[in-house]
Amino acid sequence: MSDIELKHPPLSDDAPPAEPSLDEDDRLKPEFVRAVLECVEDDDAEGARALVAPLHPADIADLFELAPADSRAALAAALADLLDGDVLAEMNDWVRDGLIDALEPHQVAEIAGELDTDDAVAIIEDMEEDDQRAVLRALAPDDRAAIEEALSYGEETAGRLMQRDLIAVPEHWSVGDVLDYLRSNEDLTTDFWEIFVVDPSHKPVGTVALSWILRTPRGIAIADVMAREQTLIPVDMDQEEVALRFQKYALISAAVTDQSGRLVGMITVDDVVHIIQEEAGEDILKLSGAGDGDINEPLRDSYSARVRWLVANLGTALVGSSIIAFFGAAIEHMVALAILMPIVASIGGNAGTQTMAVAVRALAMNQLTQSNTIRTIKREIMIAALNGLTIAVLIGIGAALVFQNHHLGFVIAAAMLINVIVAGLAGVLVPVLLERMDQDPAVASSVFVTMITDSMGFFAFLGLAVASGIVPSA
Amino acid sequence: MSDIELKHPPLSDDAPPAEPSLDEDDRLKPEFVRAVLECVEDDDAEGARALVAPLHPADIADLFELAPADSRAALAAALADLLDGDVLAEMNDWVRDGLIDALEPHQVAEIAGELDTDDAVAIIEDMEEDDQRAVLRALAPDDRAAIEEALSYGEETAGRLMQRDLIAVPEHWSVGDVLDYLRSNEDLTTDFWEIFVVDPSHKPVGTVALSWILRTPRGIAIADVMAREQTLIPVDMDQEEVALRFQKYALISAAVTDQSGRLVGMITVDDVVHIIQEEAGEDILKLSGAGDGDINEPLRDSYSARVRWLVANLGTALVGSSIIAFFGAAIEHMVALAILMPIVASIGGNAGTQTMAVAVRALAMNQLTQSNTIRTIKREIMIAALNGLTIAVLIGIGAALVFQNHHLGFVIAAAMLINVIVAGLAGVLVPVLLERMDQDPAVASSVFVTMITDSMGFFAFLGLAVASGIVPSA
Incomplete structure (x- = not known):
């Protein structure tokens, strides 16, 4: 590391005028x-x-x-x-x-x-x-x-993303040849950051950052300054994969090749940055069932995307309700069960959503792969067990005191522990299995996980209450 | 647009060898x-x-x-x-x-x-x-x-993100001076994409993309090829703002200036790409209360981040339970209320989460500003009303048929419509208000919105049931 290249001593001067139409976050006032x-x-x-x-x-x-x-x-x-x-x-x-x-x-x-x-x-x-x-x-x-x-x-x-305007030169050229070519051809693009070196069949063999060309004497062969290792993008690659590859290898630009390996275009990082942001931000919208989730989307598109999700969730809610209905007699006998049962389901849902968000994110970032799936599942179960224990103790003591019924306290504590552990397991297993089945884990995970945590919450609590004999069986 | 610069006719050849250690998604096998x-x-x-x-x-x-x-x-x-x-x-x-x-x-x-x-x-x-x-x-x-x-x-x-190694040249230099300077100074950085032009007090006055230098004859003054409009980054700017600015203006690199406007460093897009991805992906983890949500995080950090969230949600669940407890007598009298009430709360929660995800995302992308807040709120209420009506009709007819009680059908339909509209309103208002109070809307919104939709779900359904006289009042 060297210091900044100072060509002259710094002198004091007025600050540049501020942009009056923008606020401090670059938003229009x-x-x-x-x-x-x-x-x-x-x-x-x-x-x-x-x-x-x-x-x-x-x-x-x-x-x-x-x-x-x-x-x-x-x-x-x-x-x-x-x-x-x-x-x-x-x-x-x-x-x-x-x-x-x-x-x-x-x-x-x-x-x-x-x-x-x-x-x-x-x-x-x-x-x-x-x-x-x-x-x-x-x-x-x-x-x-x-x-x-x-x-x-x-x-x-x-293929949709790439520019066809790029600079490709043959291996046998010198740096001087490249400079002359660039200066003498008026209609070449000016929007490039790297020069691609191609073989006689127009396949990329290397790449040269412009800074290298600027720092190298004219007589040197381009083959001697180019980097031979380069990341190629197949023309039919999905843009999400392109974005991940740019991010992983910190690319500024990359050559796009067709099926036979020939150079057909180039993608630059400025075309990819908004995709990286969109794709990374999309998961939150998918997981909540908000469709594209753009505030500029036509109203009927937003309605149709969201209502479909709500109807699906209505289905899962009905599963939970059927379980409650099965224990109807127990609830009639002890209304405290109706008061407490949503707590077990709700905390299970929250715990499941936490794990699911972590898993979906790790899958999207290629951090969670076959190599560490088992380890990650074990890790999530451990966290779920700790979380479950903590919440179980709190709600168990609380319920025992409020309802003056320590039996009820034990039942809700046990149900809570079971449901939070099941939630942790479902929160990581569901997205992983969906990914293995080539489904987008962000889209479908939430419906399944919620159904599991809701049903298990009602079933564990009401079932334990009946099984332990504090209320007559249904 | 012009075609690719072909220097020689393409010939066929073998495809390049595949990387055997990586799968098709660039993950290690x-x-x-x-x-x-x-x-x-x-x-x-x-x-x-x-x-x-x-x-x-x-x-x-x-x-x-x-x-x-x-x-x-x-x-x-x-x-x-x-x-x-x-x-x-x-x-x-x-x-x-x-x-x-x-x-x-x-x-x-x-x-x-x-x-x-x-x-x-x-x-x-x-x-x-x-x-x-x-x-x-x-x-x-x-x-x-x-x-x-x-x-x-x-x-x-x-300031943490920037590199101090950069190329800065005075305005009065020619393109040839810049080339000579770059070639004759061995210890200059090679990792640059633009050259910064500074005035005698070392304040940036313009920037030149390397492609322009390569395409311009030596005799031309650098002041004549530089772009005078450039985006400057204050040294104390938050990295999230830096990332948004790079994305908004499609920057490759940008000058970083200190309080007095002097050039102190440079940030390049490859340093920002992972921040764009992290920041955009963070909201899903924040909204679900999963803390940093990294699968490599130490177990006790994950536990402590997540359990705090679950305890907060236990608090909101208790609010919902208190409302149920208030209507205990009604539930004892008609157990169907206990069976149906979680559906109203759950669908309201889903609808609130959808709107909240959209609002949090739009706020993070600077798409939702003071100029369109009112419009966005109106839009979300419209969508919520349509969603609410659809779900209300479905659940109303379903409940009336299953319980052979059309009165109950009307009650749950009305409660559902009310709760989904309240959810839509809360889903956009809560994040917007948190943002106005300089809080991160992604972190806290979820607890408030869930509390509102749970409570309103139980209150509207049980309250309407009692008020309409299908069960005796509590």
């Missing part, structure tokens, strides 16, 4: 959003443009997301040329689709033409087939071919 | 892990090293995580020099801390000395104070100063 929308309402398009022009494309995209849905078309009309491809690329999918629907195909084509292939595909892939064809027809032949090829790969694959 | 551990057990260090040597440092780190905790010291001894700084930097925090504890300070210092400041800090920051001092003493003065400075910034801030 509500008063700024309101000011822009007021300009739009007052037909003061110039005023709106003056406010918005200094913003970064990502912030202009945010502005559209924060504006009410019925103001967005007017906002788009007022901002006109500020609404370019960069802004659309940064915009929430739902908000963008709404805006794109309002545009003519030739306008969409104009915007798509200025974008990288991956961003253009993101805009076009969700359009109606007719509109999509109209946009493709309006594109320049080069762009159309690139987008059509990208669309030929499956959704959410590396 | 269990049989590979077992083979290595068997070598270690048989004191065949050479065999173990031969197996592990071809692995990427990230995979060697995974190997340690997948090995049982009590085999890791022997594994480390067998692999010896393969266990370098890169491997430690990739390793899970808990696993690494365990290994570091087993090493002598001078060994830790040796490893820290070969790392970037940020990785060295990550290794040293969690050590006991005495050990930390011993390691710092054993470091070269340069490295020690850099690490001590980094440690002077708060935990999880940009």
Whole structure:
């Protein structure tokens, strides 16, 4: 490690001016959003443009997301040329689709033409087939071919994500050859961080970070500065796997290869960062049954995703109710059972959810594999036993005192211990088994685990109460 | 968009050899892990090293995580020099801390000395104070100063995350000056993607991507190719904010500035990618009360984090039980109430969790701000009303048929509708209010929302049953 490269002594100076439209968390201030929308309402398009022009494309995209849905078309009309491809690329999918629907195909084509292939595909892939064809027809032949090829790969694959613009050079070139090539070809991309070295069959054989090229004399062969070990991305790889690979190997960019191993494109980390965030954040939404869980999603989509989940949970709740019904006579005889039984089920549910969240996360991060499954199950049972004991003692003593019935205290303590241990076991086993069956553990685990902890909670408590003879049997 | 830069016609060739130690998801195969551990057990260090040597440092780190905790010291001894700084930097925090504890300070210092400041800090920051001092003493003065400075910034801030090695050049230089500087200074870092341009007081005034330098003739002034708009990171910014900023503006690297606006370091996206993933994935663990939720965490830490949560939930469950107890007489009179009441509470809990997950996620992504809070609340109430109606009709008809009591059907339908709407409202209001009070909405929301949906479920159902006169009042 060396110190910062200082070329001149530091002198004092004023701090740079703050961005007045953003708060300290990089969010647009509500008063700024309101000011822009007021300009739009007052037909003061110039005023709106003056406010918005200094913003970064990502912030202009945010502005559209924060504006009410019925103001967005007017906002788009007022901002006109500020609404370019960069802004659309940064915009929430739902908000963008709404805006794109309002545009003519030739306008969409104009915007798509200025974008990288991956961003253009993101805009076009969700359009109606007719509109999509109209946009493709309006594109320049080069762009159309690139987008059509990208669309030929499956959704959410590396092929959709990759850029076809990249720099590939043959092994036998020198650093000087590369520099001359880059300087003399006007139409090469400028958006690259590594140069790919390919063999005569266009298969990647190595990669050179630009910093190495800058630090190496012209005469040195590129084969001598390139890194031969590189991470290749198959063109049909799922984007979640791509994101995990970028994260695991700390990649800035990576070559994408087709079935025969030839270089067909490149993915850069800035295209992957939002996928990493989406995929990592998705599990919380899946586990709670909230579907895509986007606040910009159309209402009927949110309703249909969520109600399906609630109906499934209604089914599991009925299982619990049937168990209660089976012990109806016991409850009639001792209403304390009805008062206490939800506690056993509820704490079991909480314990199960804890374990399940840990397991789902560990599976998603590739931390929980066949090599440590048994160990992890043992670990979770140990934790569950400790948790179960603690809660059992608390609720056992509490129930014995409140109901002046130590027998009831023992029953609820035993039921609680059993249910928390079962919850711990189910919380890790259910996601692991779902994963083994190639199901997404985040989606389905919760219904099963809740059903198990609810049923076991009611069954263990009411069953022990009857079996131990504090109430007559059902 | 242009096509790929083909320098020679593609020819067919064999596919590259597959990595036999990894499965298709980049996870180490269990049989590979077992083979290595068997070598270690048989004191065949050479065999173990031969197996592990071809692995990427990230995979060697995974190997340690997948090995049982009590085999890791022997594994480390067998692999010896393969266990370098890169491997430690990739390793899970808990696993690494365990290994570091087993090493002598001078060994830790040796490893820290070969790392970037940020990785060295990550290794040293969690050590006991005495050990930390011993390691710092054993470091070269340069490295020690850099690490001590980094440690002077708060935990999880940009200051801890940044590298001090960067390339900064004055505005008046030409592209040729920059190239000569880079080529003639052997000890400059090679790990950079952008060059920072600074004024005489060492404040950043612009940034140049390396691809621009490569594509620009030597005579051009650097001031003419640099981008003047750049995103600066204050040195005391929280790492979560840093990650959000990198994601929002699709940054590859960014300058870090101190209070007076001077350039003190740089953060690159590869240091941020794992934070983006961690932070996005954390919410699921926080919301379920699973603490850090790492399967490598020591058992007693997991126990203490989780049991605290269960005790808090025991408290909320008692609130629900008190409400049931209040209606004890009604339940004694009609045991169907005890059978049905958990369904109302449970579906309300599920509906609340859905809305809460959406709200927590939207808050974390800066999608839900003051500008659209009211709109989002209205949206969630609408969805809740639709969900509530659907479930109410289903359970109302079901209960009326099963218990041959249409009065009971109306009561449970009304209670269900009320509880799901309350759940929707609580699911968005609780996290928003916690955020306004500068609390982490992911941590505390769940306890409050569950308490509200449980209590309201029991109260609405049992209260309506009594109020409507199907059972005598309590």
